[in-house]
Amino acid sequence: MHRNNIARSGGRASSARPRLTEVAELAGVSYQTVSRVLNDQPNVRPATRRRVLEAMEQLGYAPNSAARTLASGRSLTLGVVCYDTALYGPATALIGFEQAARAAGYSVNIVSVETLTQSAILDAATRLAQQGVSGIGIISPAVSIGDAFAHMPPHIPVVSLWGPADGAIPRVVVDEAHGARLATEHLLALGHRSVSIVVGPEGHIGPDVRMRSWRETLAAHAVSPPPVLHGDWSAQSGYAAGLALADDAEVSAVFVTSDQMALGVLAALHARGRRVPDDVSVVGFDDLPEAAFFIPALTTIRQDFNQIGRRAAGILLDAPQPPAQGKNAPLVVPVTLMHRASTAPPSKLR
Amino acid sequence: MHRNNIARSGGRASSARPRLTEVAELAGVSYQTVSRVLNDQPNVRPATRRRVLEAMEQLGYAPNSAARTLASGRSLTLGVVCYDTALYGPATALIGFEQAARAAGYSVNIVSVETLTQSAILDAATRLAQQGVSGIGIISPAVSIGDAFAHMPPHIPVVSLWGPADGAIPRVVVDEAHGARLATEHLLALGHRSVSIVVGPEGHIGPDVRMRSWRETLAAHAVSPPPVLHGDWSAQSGYAAGLALADDAEVSAVFVTSDQMALGVLAALHARGRRVPDDVSVVGFDDLPEAAFFIPALTTIRQDFNQIGRRAAGILLDAPQPPAQGKNAPLVVPVTLMHRASTAPPSKLR
DNA sequence: CGAGTTTCGTCAATCGTTTAAGTTGGCACC
DNA sequence: GGTGCCAACTTAAACGATTGACGAAACTCG
Structure with a gap:
């Protein structure tokens, strides 16, 4: 053994976060079955499922998201590039975005940019991509950022809020x-x-x-x-x-x-x-x-600023695969x- | 072999994100050495370090953060609980927080709460904790949230912005x-x-x-x-x-x-x-x-709203270990x- | 030139999951 | 009562890094 986990090695229920195997142990099933329950896959008898859920409850189990994303490749995280989010509109849109993301089980990462230049936005988006987000929203009332996303980290859906029409990325705008x-x-x-x-x-x-x-x-x-x-x-x-x-x-x-x-x-x-x-x-x-x-x-x-944010998140959530990023019609919010x-x-x- | 990675298995430089071993290969060193460079540990010759860094550059390598946090237990992520961040003050503080965090190499996760109740804040903080953040900032001009943090996920430093004095958590306030x-x-x-x-x-x-x-x-x-x-x-x-x-x-x-x-x-x-x-x-x-x-x-x-955010992040960053959370004097920003x-x-x- | 450091490679274990593939048990069917 | 089959479960191999132990080569000195 090379790294001794003192907290866990001592006896029973440690104060550290319980693992999947501990849940399995308590429920009297294999860790595989617990995983099945977690990702609600089929082929688990209702009674078994219930036992597992109870065990989770009892232990206060919550899956380790790092391990999860590592194994699955899915991060359940969205990113937002913010500019001047101190303004009421963008700030409210950010909240709306977060609310929609959270409702769908996603968490939200933010990166702010000081200047609204192509390269700054691209840097920020790249940071988020490296963080492993599965979608990026850009609060960017600027004209020409479209090109920037030609060199974006591949296969990550992007949506812009109040974004320009020139790029090929989907956008949410008001009328x-x-x-x-x-x-x-x-x-x-x-x-x-x-x-x-x-x-x-x-x-x-x-x-x-x-x-x-x-x-x-x-x-x-x-x-x-x-x-x-x-x-x-x-x-x-x-x-x-x-x-x-x-x-x-x-x-x-x-x-x-x-x-x-x-x-x-x-x-x-x-x-x-x-x-x-x-x-x-x-x-x-x-x-x-x-x-x-x-x-x-x-x-x-x-x-409706909040709605703009919600809609933007919605677009990303509906598009785990990069959407048909043609010159698609923007999502227009009424005024x-x-x-x-x-x-x-x-x-x-x- | 159980999961065949088509993209990578084919020949050389794939479009997928490069791994640490690929960097090592290109630089002509072992992956161990690359890891050493990455976590800038001692005992790497400058020339070798340079070769490795060049290889990273060339491949556009960025460490997989999920794998990193999983292996190391450090997440390099801070969380913020936001309330009414559409207000100028909180929104600006959030940006300041993010700026300081980013400068220190951390990313920022946000969760908003609709109501400023103890339980809502606690839920939000718990979400963040489960996400694996290594510190939590709470934008909370409410009086009594102190107790809530008695049952917080253990060992995560917390700081409140405009927070109450009743709790035992450190806080940043204005005068x-x-x-x-x-x-x-x-x-x-x-x-x-x-x-x-x-x-x-x-x-x-x-x-x-x-x-x-x-x-x-x-x-x-x-x-x-x-x-x-x-x-x-x-x-x-x-x-x-x-x-x-x-x-x-x-x-x-x-x-x-x-x-x-x-x-x-x-x-x-x-x-x-x-x-x-x-x-x-x-x-x-x-x-x-x-x-x-x-x-x-x-x-x-x-x-100075921005400074409040920066200071709050600073407190968390200085305290990877939970700070002496006594009735310590708050950090007071002048007016x-x-x-x-x-x-x-x-x-x-x- | 030998002793003592550095530097770096090999080997191996581990983090906590997901997921493919294999195994078991029980029920229906002829 | 074997055969077949499906549901339910177990086993085992990844995911991409970190971290430790240890040894070999390559430097530094006196």
Whole structure:
């Protein structure tokens, strides 16, 4: 004997975690049978199964997952690459992902990336792959990560949340286009002659789609689009954009593509003495829990972040084999307009 | 032979993950030596080490972590129990935790709990323990979870973030008491005769400490404390509290123990026509990135969420053996006052 | 150049499972 | 009452590493 396990070698029930063989012993069967019960395979008599389960219960047995994955090749673990998960949306999606994974008996490993570059994401995903996860979710509102996954560790299904369409990996997105249309049409329907826009960082997927849809909606109403303002999701950047908007007397309606930025816009408009919604109407995007308590309460587009996470996990769980990763249609989560106090008809119409 | 590995049995470099023996073969050493390099044990000549590392590089070798933990008993994985990680603070702490863990070569497993009860937390921690994590962080602003860890899976170090003092587990907290004192004294120093308070949910640790400190600070200035209002961290609950405050003409200064609730308070005061800071001064707690863009910009107590997470991971990493879990002093992260526009001297003094 | 270290290889056991293949027992059937 | 068969169970070989003991070759010194 080379490694003496003191804890176990001494007499009976040790404090260490019981093994499969101990369960078998207690139940009076072979360890094989216990394994059968564990992986609920057929050919175990109900009475035997019951005895085994009782023995497990009694010993407080839980299978050693390392041994399990080693022997079986299946890890029962999913990985998530997080970026900026401190934002409400991604954080909520992460929780949703975990909930769905846990419900299916999987655990969740996370790796965060500081920057949203292809190589950083690829590194993170590789880490997870080496950890042996059986699927990877990527919370990545960036445009071009598709290529990165050409060199991904082979045979691990991947799904992106708010991901780009360029890659060949499946993705879960919200109906960005519809949301932008809802927002823009809402403002037009109120009587605004035009709708300005504050979009997220260039190169991110969501903003791009929202902007395109906004432009199309304006075009459908024969409105030529005003200049586009860019932000980086932060309230700070929204404030900067808001100052620019405030100085333009033509602006009577703004679609801000995130609630955080909308908060900044509201602050800037207030600082410049432009009243909302009297002088300027503002629509956000996300429907943060706080949005209803902005001053004034923010009209915004709600997206169900938790569901995005759940759906993403679901895709991985349904695809233990890498799915047909064609240019398959993304899973689209619907959005709805929450009408609150920050939007009203332009003053001249009242 | 019982299980034929088709992929590997065919000729040379297969697409499957290389094994330790393959590295050894390529480097022209025994697998023993490779293992020595891997666990950087002594007695390997630099030149040999280099050859081995090159071979690893060339094959893209990464150790199979399941096999590793099985054989060694070390898992190189930490677990985190998350509650409401969609909130900015906890989410940021989670990221910090992961960053620190990753820097030390550990990966991070998460389990979320829907409710913050002892049993839910214990279940979650047990799940993680069964997963084989070598340390557990608990993001738990609740009071009484200490007992739960009496029956925890043995010999796994645990640390709580914003955790209660009652248990015997180490914890990382912010200087709640100092923060509350800073906030209260700031308002008193501005000339307010009294300071009202809106605290978080009863039974949570942070709120309790903050409230006690607020009370002591008032006492030190010979001010008898006004009635306490309770919220649940949400802006919604802050709004409700704010309405109550707005109706009380005596109130000229409020310390709201979270920025989210402060947002609700601001909205309620605004809705009731009470101006901030002219009629009422408001101080928050947390310093969310958005706080500077509330209307008006919120004076608040900043805490470094990321650092809390990092520190928590650090404690676990320094304690591969369960630490001396006495009533040890918690690791206290400092706070600072961010003075902004929501606080000013009471109107009668101006 | 011999003694004492390093360095490295061989051999072997082990971690706690899964899983293929072999063995037993009992029942039905003709 | 043998034959056949299936369910139920046992045996044995992996999975991919870690770890220990031990010995042989290769260095380092005095």
